[in-house]
Amino acid sequence: MVDTSPSAAAVRDFADEQPFLVVDDLRVHFPTDDGLVKSVDGLSFELRRGEILGIVGESGSGKSVTAQAILGLHKGSQAKVTGRILLDDQDLVPLSENEMRRVRGDEVSMIFQDPLSSLHPFYTIGNQISEAYLVHHKVSKKEARQRTIEMLQKVGIPNAAGRYDDYPHQFSGGMRQRAMIAMALICQPKLLIADEPTTALDVTVQAQILELIKELRDELNSAVIIITHDLGVVAETCDQVVVMYGGQCVEKGAVDDLFAQPEMPYTWGLLGSMPRMDRVRQERLTPIPGSPPSLINVPKGCVFNPRCRFSDRVEGRRCFTEHPDLLPTTSTTHEVTRHEVRCHIPPEERQQILLTEIRPTL
Amino acid sequence: MTSTASQPAPAATTRTGEPLLEVQGVEKYFPGRRTGLLGQKGNPVKAVDGVSFSLGTGETLGLVGESGCGKSTTGRAVSKLIEPTGGTVRFEGRDVTNLSPRQMRPLRRELQMIFQDPYSSLNPRHTIGTVIGAPFAIQGERPKGGTKRAVQGLMERVGLNPEHYNRYPHEFSGGQRQRIGIARALALRPKLIVCDEPVSALDVSVQAQVVNLLEDLQSEFGLAYIFIAHDLSVVRHISDRVAVMYLGKIMEITDRDTLYEAPMHPYTHALLSAVPVPDPTTEARREKILLTGDLPSPSNPPSGCVFHTRCPKYKNELSESEREHCRTVEPVIEEKRPGQSVYCHFPQVRSDLIDGEPGPIRTTKPKAA
Incomplete structure (x- = not known):
């Protein structure tokens, strides 16, 4: 079957529609013997019917925990879930397990990563x-x-x-x-959550499954969340993307904005670590040094500061002392899904770094 | 270390005289399951069916394909972890196909493996000092300055803290464990390392660290790699030449840029078109060739060309008489263009699969968009 997929270049603008899912300041904390594990710490996003959201991040960034929280799978566990998860204006956080069961599977359902287990x-x-x-x-x-x-x-x-x-x-x-x-x-379901739906699969099967998810979205006009670590999958299927690191959203926006003008050093790191099939071989990959943070002792200031190459570009060690807010960028082209980034580097300088230091190495 | 990275693919040209490794028609048939009361033998599973390639010193050959295509079995047969049932494997000109494990032992100095799963390939009850030092013990070698010093030197080289000599595998993260596996493979200064999906289990940022390490070690020690992976992006980055496998056979083998810019086999076309690229504008332009159906059973492969049951070209473009040819006559892998061998009756160059635009084969790095 040879088919040319329809032009996804024009990312749909969902300006007229009411958000179907609103996640507002979601926090999921697990008390353990070693301390409080802050798996998700203040995550917010909105999703409309017919829209596909990609959540990207490395292992331990809190992307799967977010999905489980939306499905109410932490109910009955030790986890403390706070914030609001509004599904069609109904808040799911305070619901009991029984009430949740009616929502789950009917209005919201999930595709898990490992189909055998x-x-x-x-x-x-x-x-x-x-x-x-x-x-x-x-x-x-x-x-x-x-x-x-x-x-x-x-x-x-x-x-x-x-x-x-x-x-x-x-x-x-x-x-x-x-x-x-x-x-x-x-x-x-009106909301479908797919947690790494294609990670264990071959590329040929992955292409079929992603195609299938898009077809079903078109048919049912459902909202879809795809959790993945593959930016290629995001570029291919999603309208909107949230980049997570250390339990927080560090950058989000419409897919075309974010790929055209990524602004968070972590996103640069992800893009630089990926070998590109569509490029004649890069001289060398630029990995992110170090490893992801402990979710018990989250770094003070910006979560990404221990691995960030650019923290010296900010005056007075603010990266190490002050937690940056998620602020809209100057380059955002979508009104509803604004491109936002959590970084202390001044916007003009960020764009300069992207242009002169990051682009040439990608 | 950009010196090796910027070199053009060495391909067949750098090999002076003997290639390091020469594989000729290697087969691995696993016996079929006995069925019925009388225990009649079923068809053998042809995991690897007539694979040939050669590899020069310091060269990297990528082996790609879907799961079940026989790429790992090929790697194991070539490194003699399992006995091939047919064909010959020559290492530095010497036929090693029928050597017993005891006879193989001296050769293990030259030929090592790195495994996919860094969790199951390290003995949990051994300290990593023991794990990395094991090759010295097995080969009865006393490195200068003692085993411990040699091991710590290796640990430092692969980016581990030498003070962690006495720690156990569970104390390390996935990326660090893969480094332990690399240090172990490196201990005896081999000439060839068979890497079976060495970075598949790692997060992208860690994956890049390990890929860079493998490249550095290659240029430092002149290693040759057989790099088995299903991720075509990593393979493009690391390989000099790439072989695409399907159902135990090589479908196409050529140097890396030709494979990605001008592939000829319909299966290679489908594979390349299926890999998503992290760029929404390119992604929207690209044609997706979706393969239908599942991989046929390797114990009962289709007649004629093994790929014809799923071949988009067979289905959509060929005439009935051409199809007849595909169904009845098995193609042989042969050179269709200089340096590009293809297993197909009707191969055709396509250059539009990666960036969605047909065009001349790019030779220079495109400018940043």
């Missing part, structure tokens, strides 16, 4: 998918089966009726991920 090995694929439908709809088992088979067809499982009674081990990795997607979509 997220599917139960003792139950057939069909059984597990139709269960999700039966919980939220008053239908007979026969109808649920019919609906499941339709769903499996839609995600591209060949001979769906025949594969209904197969067990997860009889499916290949790509097919299991498709089955997971079918399960997530059977109740037609």
Whole structure:
């Protein structure tokens, strides 16, 4: 199947629409014997129907914990979740586990990273998918089966009726991920969260799965959050992106803005570490020195300061003493999804550094 | 260390006389499962089926392909961690195909491996001093100044703190563990290291550190690498030549820039088009060639060209008589353009897959956008 994907260059402007999901100052803290782990610390973003948001970051940056918080998966654990998660104006944070269960799977659902460990090995694929439908709809088992088979067809499982009674081990990795997607979509969720949906997959399968997520977004007009560490996946699929580091959003904006004019040194670091297939070999990659911060002893001042090459460009050690705010950049071209960055370096100087020191090495 | 980085791909030209490693028609068939009451033998699983390539000193060959294509098995067969069932492997001109593990031992000084998973490839009960020093002990070698000093020298070289000599693997992060694996592979100053997905499990920023380290070591010690990976961006960065594998066979093998700028095999086209590029404007222009279906079983490969069941070209462009040819006659891998060998009856150069614009083969680094 050869198809040319539609032009995504014109990132949609969602100016007229009300935000469907509003995450406001979300904090998820885990008390442990060693101290308080601040996995997510003051995260805010907005998402509209039909929009795809990418959350990017390294392991331990808090991206998966954010997703779990939206689904209410921290309820019943030690975790302290504060802030607001407004889904269609309903705040999900204070909901009880029972109330949350009605939302979960129906209005919000999730595709997990590892399809083999997220599917139960003792139950057939069909059984597990139709269960999700039966919980939220008053239908007979026969109808649920019919609906499941339709769903499996839609995600591209060949001979769906025949594969209904197969067990997860009889499916290949790509097919299991498709089955997971079918399960997530059977109740037609208005918000779909995909946590590293393609990380374990080959590039060819990854391309199919991303295409599938985009098609389903178009069909159901759902809002989608894709969590990934691959900036390529973000460039290909997302409208909006949040870059996370040490539990905080360090830069966010519309995809075209952020890739055209990245302004946070961490984002530069990510771009510089990536080998590029679309470039004749760079002389050398520029890795970010050091390793991600401990979430118990988060660095004072800017979270990124221990690894930042540019902290000497800021007067009076502010990077080490004062926590920078997330402020709009001067180059933002979208009104609704403003391009914002958390950095003390003055904007003109940031742009100068990008132009003279970063661009040539990418 | 930019000296090696900026050199053009050495390809076949730098090899004077004997190549370091010469692999000719290597096969690895795993016996089929016995089925039924009488235990009739099933078809063998042809994990690697007639792979040939050669590698010069200080050269890097990238092996790419989807999971299950036999790239790791090839790496293991070549380094004799498993016995190939056919073909020959010559190392520095010597046939090593049928050497016993005991006979292989002296050769292990020259030929080492780095594994994918830094969590399972290090013994959790050994200190990293023991782990890195193990090659010396096994080979009965006493390095000058004692093993401990040699090990600490290696640790320093790969960017580990030598004071951590007595720590255990669990005390290290993924990137540091991969450095331990590299130090161990490096201990005996080998000439060839087979790297099996060495950076796949690492975060991008750490991945870049390890990739740079591998490059530095290559120029410092004149190492040759077989670099097995599924990430085509990393492979483009590190390899001099690249072989694309599918179902146990090499589909296309050529130098790195030709493979990415002017690939000829439809499978290479599909692979390249599937890799997303971190640039939304380019990304919107690029054509995505989606492959349908799953990888066929290597115990029962399709007739004729093994790729024809999923080949977009077979499906959309070829005439019925041409298709007939694909279904019945198996192509042989042969040189279709200078230095570019392809396994396909109807190969065709495409130069538009990466940046979405057809054009002459770029030779210079494009200016920053």
